[in-house]
């Protein structure tokens with residue numbers, strides 16, 4: 244039988260903040276202390292832990308790159324000074340071995356790097372540069388980074404460990420294939436992998452495929468938290484070469500997974516073969532766990548069911564947007580309808596009802612039940628509730644500038660926007676825009692009216708899912724013996740903008756059961772007219788909806804960011820020209 248050695252590995256699922264180098268370094272120190280207390284040999288943090296992810300065009304600032312390089316070196320010294328010098332600390336950071344690529348004259352082999360550092364005994368012992376750079380969806384890494392071509396293999400307590408960064412695990416070939424040729428026992432993969440619905444279902448089979456490709460155990464660590472439009476869900480994993488899940492972290496919460504891995508002791512360094520990357524070897528002296536040590540296992544957390552997962556993603560995105568941007572309180576219009584009710588419930592979960600200001604702003608078209616439902620929600624959740632009737636302001640405006648029809652409808656929405664921005668300026672609340680993805684898609688909102696706001700918590704949630712989430716949150720409250728936050732009437736009544744007499748959403752839009760699947764196919768699936776019809780959608784509805792979506796591009800460009808939960812969100816994911824003569828013709 245081959246000799247083995249037991250490594251105690253810790254995966255630190257932390258919540259870094261972009262640009263906060265000192266705060267992020269402090270996280271490394273704090274979680275390393277916990278790993279040390281647990282007796283770990285190695286503690287691994289996420290991709291770009293030190294800078295936050297994604298840093299976008301900060302990569303082009305030499306001052307920022309220099310600060311990251313200096314901070315990783317000083318972090319190594321601080322870890323040593325704190326008594327953790329013997330612990331192998333693995334962290335993501337931004338490095339550069341040349342200037343950013345600005346023209347075709349730039350050196351293709353040098354430039355900014357999405358980097359991983361192995362810190363040991365006060366030094367940056369090893370640096371690895373990410374090989375596969377994602378350049379699709381929300382990622383633009385070819386814009387920023389140069390790909391690394393050296394796989395770093397580090398011998399720790401007799402076990403050869405290869406280090407990789409995020410996208411390296413998403414593609415066959417490259418570092419994992421090279422790791423197999425190097426005969427490693429463990430591949431560590433550090434991630435900043437943004438959440439989208441069902442990604443956890445893709446992640447586990449992916450990690451299994453790479454473990455098989457490398458012929459080694461894989462330890463996958465992902466960050467948690469919100470960063471503008473992105474939310475990170477953690478879901479860190481350890482999978483052995485045979486595909487067995489040894490450990491799995493909870494989603495959306497900071498945690499430390501500590502697990503003992505019994506791995507083959509490395510033999511002689513194999514002769515280098517033909518490979519996509521060269522291999523560099525380093526040995527770090529570390530004692531293996533004594534055979535007498537009580538084995539430690541991290542446990543396998545169950546991934547959340549779909550609606551629970553989306554709820555946590557939205558709460559995480561909102562909480563971190565508020566907190567990381569220096570706000571404490573939020574304000575929005577509470578109409579008694581389902582969208583603002585859902586935003587209210589999310590906000591109460593995210594920042595606490597004591598920090599939530601809901602404003603009822605009735606007009607002459609507001610129904611009695613809308614006001615009652617809004618008041619009832621605030622009573623149930625305990626958030627602040629203000630009532631600011633808008634009619635006197637609307638009347639004063641039209642007394643000077645007479646408006647009718649759609650212009651008058653939109654004026655009401657804009658007066659509400661004005662009130663919310665006034666309250667924001669005066670009291671420092673962040674304004675939340677309560678539009679859903681179906682509305683953003685079809686342009687069913689008033690520019691500078693209900694679309695005002697700094698953050699749009701349900702921007703990527705289709706209307707049918709809005710209903711699903713509201714029902715789920717109420718049921719969750721019942722399961723926990725709490726009062727359901729959203730009044731039943733808000734969920735069951737037909738949606739209405741209440742901007743004119745007896746107005747219903749269905750006056751302007753197809754029913755949501757028909758509309759949402761077309762929006763999903765056109766927006767998320769990039770399907771053209773023929774493909775949508777072939778998928779079973781009514782040609783007249785397809786023509787109507789694609790036209791609405793195309794015409795609303797200018798509106799979407801002027802709206803607040805919101806958390807991505809779908810395969811394609813408006814903003815980072817879906818980028819279309821505003822000035823655009825292409826139409827999906829019959």
Ligand SMILES: Nc1ncnc2c1ncn2[C@@H]1O[C@H](COP(=O)(O)OP(=O)(O)OC[C@H]2O[C@@H]([n+]3cccc(C(=O)O)c3)[C@H](O)[C@@H]2O)[C@@H](O)[C@H]1O
Nearest residue numbers: 649652653656682686687688689690693739740742751797
């Ligand atoms: N290409 C372009 N680039 C830049 N700006 C452009 C533009 N085309 C028009 N515009 C501007 O946009 C204006 C039209 O947009 P906008 O003022 O928003 O008005 P509009 O889209 O015409 O009307 C708003 C619609 O949203 C509905 N709504 C409003 C409020 C709440 C809800 C709800 O249920 O949640 C629904 C309302 O019933 C109505 O159907 C134009 O007057 C023009 O100023």
Ligand SMILES: Nc1ncnc2c1ncn2[C@@H]1O[C@H](COP(=O)(O)OP(=O)(O)OP(=O)(O)O)[C@@H](O)[C@H]1O
Nearest residue numbers: 576577578580581582583603604605677693739740
């Ligand atoms: N009477 C009102 N009081 C306070 N805010 C309102 C009122 N009416 C509309 N709003 C604000 O404008 C947004 C657009 O709401 P509107 O009622 O026009 O459509 P909706 O899409 O059905 O939204 P909701 O389901 O929240 O009512 C609401 O989410 C809310 O923030």
Ligand SMILES: NC(=O)CC[C@H](N)C(=O)O
Nearest residue numbers: 377409410413435436437
């Ligand atoms: N930061 C990355 O390299 C992430 C890319 C990868 N495809 C993911 O979504 O997880």
